[in-house]
Amino acid sequence: MSARPTIVRRTGNRVGKSLFFKKSCSMPNSSCIATPVQLSLASLVLALCAASSVEAATLRGTVQSGEGRRSTPLSEVAVTLYEATTGAPTVVGEATTDRSGKFTISTPSKTSSSIFFVTADVGDGALLVTILGPDLPSRATVNELTTVAASYSMAQFYRTGVISGNSFGLRIAAGMSNNIASPETGESSRVLQKSPNADETNSLRLTRSLGNLMAACVSYSLVRSTFFGLTTPEGGTAPENTAVALANLARDPGKNVELIFALTLIDSSYYSGLFGMPDAWTVAVKVNDSGSNRYMFGGPAAIAFDTDGNAWIANNVVQGGTQSAKHVMVLKPNGEPSDGKSNTPKSPLSGGGILGVGLGVTIDPFGSAWFSNFGWGGDNPTEEGNGSVSQFLTTGKAVSPKDAYQGGPVRGQGIQSDDQGNIWISSLGNDSVFVFPGGDPCQSSGVELYPGSQPFGMAIAPDGSAWVTASGGILGEHPSAVGKFHLNGEGEAELDFIHFVGNALKAIIVDSAGNAWFSSQGDSTVYAYSPDGTQIGAFSGDGGVFHPWGITVDGEDNIWVANFGPLELDSNFTQGRVSRLCGANPAGWPPGKTLGDPLSPDTGYTLPSAGSEVLLANGTPLYGKNSEPSYAPLMRQTGLSIDQAGNVWTCNNWKPRFRTDITSNPGGDGIVIFVGLAPPPAKLR
Numbered sequence: 177m178s179a180r181p182t183i184v185r186r187t188g189n190r191v192g193k194s195l196f197f198k199k200s201c202s203m204p205n206s207s208c209i210a211t212p213v214q215l216s217l218a219s220l221v222l223a224l225c226a227a228s229s230v231e232a233a234t235l236r237g238t239v240q241s242g243e244g245r246r247s248t249p250l251s252e253v254a255v256t257l258y259e260a261t262t263g264a265p266t267v268v269g270e271a272t273t274d275r276s277g278k279f280t281i282s283t284p285s286k287t288s289s290s291i292f293f294v295t296a297d298v299g300d301g302a303l304l305v306t307i308l309g310p311d312l313p314s315r316a317t318v319n320e321l322t323t324v325a326a327s328y329s330m331a332q333f334y335r336t337g338v339i340s341g342n343s344f345g346l347r348i349a350a351g352m353s354n355n356i357a358s359p360e361t362g363e364s365s366r367v368l369q370k371s372p373n374a375d376e377t378n379s380l381r382l383t384r385s386l387g388n389l390m391a392a393c394v395s396y397s398l399v400r401s402t403f404f405g406l407t408t409p410e411g412g413t414a415p416e417n418t419a420v421a422l423a424n425l426a427r428d429p430g431k432n433v434e435l436i437f438a439l440t441l442i443d444s445s446y447y448s449g450l451f452g453m454p455d456a457w458t459v460a461v462k463v464n465d466s467g468s469n470r471y472m473f474g475g476p477a478a479i480a481f482d483t484d485g486n487a488w489i490a491n492n493v494v495q496g497g498t499q500s501a502k503h504v505m506v507l508k509p510n511g512e513p514s515d516g517k518s519n520t521p522k523s524p525l526s527g528g529g530i531l532g533v534g535l536g537v538t539i540d541p542f543g544s545a546w547f548s549n550f551g552w553g554g555d556n557p558t559e560e561g562n563g564s565v566s567q568f569l570t571t572g573k574a575v576s577p578k579d580a581y582q583g584g585p586v587r588g589q590g591i592q593s594d595d596q597g598n599i600w601i602s603s604l605g606n607d608s609v610f611v612f613p614g615g616d617p618c619q620s621s622g623v624e625l626y627p628g629s630q631p632f633g634m635a636i637a638p639d640g641s642a643w644v645t646a647s648g649g650i651l652g653e654h655p656s657a658v659g660k661f662h663l664n665g666e667g668e669a670e671l672d673f674i675h676f677v678g679n680a681l682k683a684i685i686v687d688s689a690g691n692a693w694f695s696s697q698g699d700s701t702v703y704a705y706s707p708d709g710t711q712i713g714a715f716s717g718d719g720g721v722f723h724p725w726g727i728t729v730d731g732e733d734n735i736w737v738a739n740f741g742p743l744e745l746d747s748n749f750t751q752g753r754v755s756r757l758c759g760a761n762p763a764g765w766p767p768g769k770t771l772g773d774p775l776s777p778d779t780g781y782t783l784p785s786a787g788s789e790v791l792l793a794n795g796t797p798l799y800g801k802n803s804e805p806s807y808a809p810l811m812r813q814t815g816l817s818i819d820q821a822g823n824v825w826t827c828n829n830w831k832p833r834f835r836t837d838i839t840s841n842p843g844g845d846g847i848v849i850f851v852g853l854a855p856p857p858a859k860l861r
Contacts, residue, residue, distance in 0.1 A: 233286030235269070237316035239277045239296040239304065241391055242445035243363050247319065249277025250394075254297045255318070257281045260290045260339050260346050268292065286312040290343040291350045293326065294318060295419075301404070302394045303417035306362075307353040317362030320390030321446060324383050325356035325365075327422035328459045331852030332822035334423035337416060342820075345856055348485050349821035351510035352851050355461045356383055367511075371795070372462045372846055375788035377809045378450065379460050385440040385449035386422070386457070392443040393418045399439055406432040406439075411767045426852045429457035430777035451786070455779040458853060462783070462809055464846030467513030467523035469794040471503045474843030476827040478726070478815030480537045480545070482570045485509035486520065487825060488545045490533035490815070493843040495792065496800055498553040500532030501843075506572070509819065511849060514572075521572025528566040529580020535633065535683060535815060536591035540599065540615055543570050548588025548601055549580055564588050565601060565617065576617075584620035585610045590634030590683070592642070598663060600642045602631035609644050609659075613667035621668040623661065628654030633684035633694060637707065641672070643692045645681035651743055652680030652698035658705060660692075673709045680743070682725045683815065687733045688858060691760045695724035695737060702727070702737060702757065704772070712760070715772035719755040720780020726815040726826070731855035732764030734775060738813030738826050745835045752810030753780025754826055754850065764855075783810035783848055792845055798831060799841060808832045811844040818857050824850040 235257060240247040253273045258265040269281035273296075281294075292308040296318040305326040306318045327334065329352040333341035353359070355367045367373060368380040375381070393400040400418065407424040408414045415421035425436070437453040466473050475492030482488060489505040503524035506514040516522030529549065536548030547566045564585040567575040587605030594600065599612040603622070607629045610622040625631060625646055632647035641662045648656035658681065659674035679698030686692050690707035700723045701716040715721065719737075726738030735757045741749030756775040758765050766775070789805035790798040798806040812830035819825065828844035831837045 231286050233283050233312045234314070235281045235283065235294070235312055235316060236314065237279055237294065237318060238362075239273050239279065239318045240362065241319060241394055243319060243321060243361075246445060246447075247362075249273070249275070250296070250298060251275045251277055253277070255279045255281070255294060256297070257283065257292060257294045258339070259288050259292055260333075260341070262342060263340060265293075265338055265340065283312060288312075291346045293339060298394055300397060301400055301417045303419045304390070304394075305419045306359045307350050308359055309350040309354070310347055313360055316359050319362040320394065321357045321364065321383065321387040322359060322362050323390050323419055323422065324386045324459075325353040327419050328356065328426040328852045329353035329821070331423045331426035332855055334420060337420055344485070345820040345822075348509040348819055348823070349852070351508075352461070352821060352823055352849070355510060356459065356851065367461060371791045372464045372793070372809065375786040376790055377460065377462055378454060378784045378786045381448055381450045381786050382454060382457070383459055384446040385437075387446040388443045388449055389436070389440045390418060390422070391445040392439060395443065399442060403436070403439060406435055409766075423852075425457050426459070429781070429853070433457065433777075454784070455782045456777050458781050458783075459851045460783045460810075461511060461849045461851060462846055463507065463511035463849065464793045465513050466503075466505045466793065467515070471501075471524045472793050473505065473828075473846050474501050475829050476505065476844065476847060477533065477829050478535045478537050478827065479817040479825050479847070480539045481817060481819055482539050482545065484520070484570075485819060486514055486570075487817075487819070487847075488537050488539065489827070489847065490535065490537040490547060492532055492534065492550075492829065493552050495843050495845070496841055498840065498842065500552045502526055502530050504530055504533055504537070504547060507847070511847070516572065519571050521568070521570070525568060525572055527578065528568055528574030528576040529578060530566050531580070535589045536601070538591050538593045538599070539570065540593035540597045541595060542597050542615065544568065544575065544615065545570055546591055546593065546599055548585065548591040550587050550589060550604070564603075565591070565599075565612075581617040584617070584622055589632045590644070592634045592636045594636045594640050594642070596640070600634050600636065600661075600669075602634045602644055604630045604632060604647070607631070609642070609661060609669060611642070611663060611669045613663065619667060623669050623671050625657075625659070625674070626655075629657065630654065632682055635684045635686045635692065637686045637690045637692070638688060639690060642669075643684050643686055645684045645694050646674070647681050648679070650680065656681040656696065656698070658684070658692065658694060658703070660709065675705070675709055675711075677711070678703055682740075683727045685727045685729050685735070687729045687759055687761070689733070689760055693727055693729070693735050693759070695727050697723050697725055697740060697743070700724070702735065702772075704760065713772045715757060718778070719757055719774025719776040720753040720778060721755045721757075722753065722780070724755070725829075726813055728816055728818060729759060729857065730818055731857050733759040733761035734764050735759045736816060736818065736824060736854060738816040739780060740812045740814060740830070743834065745838075747834045749812055749832045749834070750808040751779070751782060752808060752813055752828075753782050754813065754816065754824065755780045756854075781850060781853070785809055790845065798845060799836070806832060810848050818854045820856045822852050822854050822856045824853045826850070
C-alpha cells in the first residue's frame with residue numbers, strides 16, 4: 177500500500193497552556209497586563225466556546241458474520257473508526273469487541289466534512305468495513321454485507337489500499353453505499369429490497385452472494401488466499417485484505433467470473449443468493465421515482481450533473497404513450513428525487529417551454545441547466561410554434577419563457593455548454609448547428625450543413641471547439657458525417673471540417689487529448705477521430721458493443737458506450753448492456769491491451785432479472801395493465817454519464833419491443849446506476 181493510516185488520537189478540544197493577549201492602551205505603564213484571574217477566566221470562556229462548537233458522540237455497534245438471527249457475533253476483534261481524507265485516513269477511535277461482538281467508541285465530533293467509516297480486523301487479511309457517511313450514527317453493524325456495500329461504493333477511492341479521496345466524491349459514494357446495505361442493521365437496503373429492484377434485477381441476490389463469499393473468506397484462509405489471487409490486477413500486487421480484494425473486483429467485474437461464483441457457494445450465511453453465474457460481478461441500482469407517480473419517467477435520454485452532484489435528466493414522452501413529456505427529472509446524488517429543500521430543485525420540473533426533450537441537457541458554468549426540445553407525436557417544436565431550447569436555474573426556477581426560446585434551433589438534440597458559457601446546439605429540424613454566445617439566445621448564430629444532415633450529438637473539446645455528429649436521420653436514411661466548429665471573434669459559429677462516415681450517427685464525446693469518439697448506431701460501430709479530423713479507429717462487436725447510442729469518457733480516458741440495439745421492427749432487445757473500450761491514453765490500458773480493445777466482457781455489463789417482471793414506479797407492469805410481462809430491467813440505452821464517485825448512470829430510453837414501442841408505447845423506465853465501476857471524470861459532464 178502507498179498510504180498508511182495516520183493515528184491521531186482525539187480526546188476533545190483543549191485550550192493551550194499559554195495564551196497571548198494584546199490590548200491597545202494610550203497610557204504608558206498602565207495596567208494593560210492581564211492578571212492570573214483574568215487569564216483563568218479567559219481560558220474558561222474559550223474552553224466553553226470550543227466545547228459548545230463541537231458535539232461529542234458515541235458509536236455503539238456490533239461486529240458479526242451474517243445478518244439478523246442467522247448471524248454469529250465476532251469477539252476479540254479490533255475495531256477502528258476512521259475519518260477519510262485526501263491522504264491516509266485519520267483514526268478517530270478504537271475498541272475491541274466483547275463476547276457478544278459489541279463495541280463502543282466515543283468521539284469528540286459527530287460530523288465530518290468528509291465521511292466516517294469503521295473497520296473490523298478479524299485477522300490474517302479478513303477485514304470488514306461499514307461506511308457511516310458524514311454524520312456519525314448512534315449505532316452501526318459491521319459484517320460481510322456492509323463490506324460489499326463499502327468496497328463497491330468506494331471502489332474508485334480504494335486504489336491505494338485505503339479509502340482516500342476528495343470529500344465531494346466520498347460523500348456521493350457513501351450515499352450509494354446506503355443503497356446497498358444499511359449501516360445500522362447490516363441488512364440489505366430497503367432500496368434493493370423493493371421495486372424497481374428486489375427480484376426485478378439480480379443485484380439484491382448478487383450482493384448477498386458476495387456476502388457469502390466474504391463470509392467464507394472470514395472462516396477459511398484457503399478461500400481468502402484464493403480470492404486474493406483471483407482479484408490481483410494484471411501486473412499489480414495482491415490485495416492485503418478482503419475489502420481491497422472486493423474493491424478490485426468492483427473495478428474489474430468481468431474477471432474470473434466462474435471461479436469467483438464457485439467461491440460464493442461455499443457459505444450460506446446470506447440466503448437468497450444468485451441462482452446461477454452472472455455475466456460479470458457488477459452491482460447496479462435501478463431508480464425510477466421521478467418525485468411524482470403522475471409524471472413518471474418516460475424515455476429518459478441523457479444526464480448532466482451539476483456542481484452539487486444532482487443529476488438533471490432529459491425525458492422524452494409521457495409514460496405509456498407517444499405524447500411529448502412536459503417534465504424533466506432531477507435526482508439527488510443517491511438517486512432519490514430532488515425534494516426542493518435547501519434551495520434545490522423539486523423533481524419533476526415543468527415550465528420554461530419543456531417539450532419532449534431528447535438527447536439534450538447541459539449545465540453551464542454560471543448555474544443554469546439547459547434543455548433542447550425535440551418534441552414527439554404531434555407536439556413538434558417548430559420555428560413558428562412550440563419552442564426549441566429551455567433554461568432553468570439549478571435551483572429549479574425556469575428562466576426561459578413558457579414557450580421556450582424561439583428562433584434558431586428547431587427540434588434540438590445534443591446541447592453542450594463550453595467553459596465560457598457558450599451554448600452549442602445540434603438542430604436536427606433545420607440541418608444546422610447553432611451557438612448562443614455567452615448563453616444569450618438573442619445573439620444566436622447558426623451554420624447550415626447539407627440537406628438531410630439532421631445534426632444529433634454535440635461535444636466540447638478542451639480547446640473550446642465543438643464536435644457534432646450529423647445523423648443523416650435517426651434511421652440513417654441520409655449520409656452521416658462528423659464535423660468540427662469553432663467560435664470566431666464575432667461570436668459566430670464557423671465550420672472547420674466535415675467528414676462523411678458511418679450510418680445513423682448518435683452521441684459524441686471528446687477525451688482529454690481532444691480526440692472525438694462517436695457512436696454509429698446503424699453500422700454498430702464506435703469511431704474515433706484525432707483533433708485534426710483524422711480517423712484513428714473504428715471498433716465494433718467487442719465488449720458488448722451492439723448498435724450503440726450514448727457515449728462518454730472516464731477519468732482514465734477510456735470510453736463507455738450505451739447500447740440501444742437494432743432499429744428493426746421485429747427486434748426485441750432484452751439484453752441491455754453497457755460497454756467499455758480502451759481509449760487513446762495508453763496509461764489507462766491494462767497490460768496487453770491497445771486502442772479500442774474491450775474492457776467489458778463479450779456480453780457488456782448487464783443487469784438481468786432475477787425472475788420478477790419489471791414494474792413502473794406506480795406498481796403497474798412496464799407495458800401497462802393486462803399486458804405481456806417484461807423481464808428486461810436494463811432496456812434500450814441512450815445517454816450515460818459518470819458521477820464524481822465513479823458510478824455509471826445510464827438511461828432506459830426505449831422499451832425492448834421495437835414494433836410495439838415505435839407505434840404506441842416507446843418510453844423506457846428509469847435510470848440504472850452501476851456502482852463504483854468507472855474512474856470519475858476530470859470534469860463534470
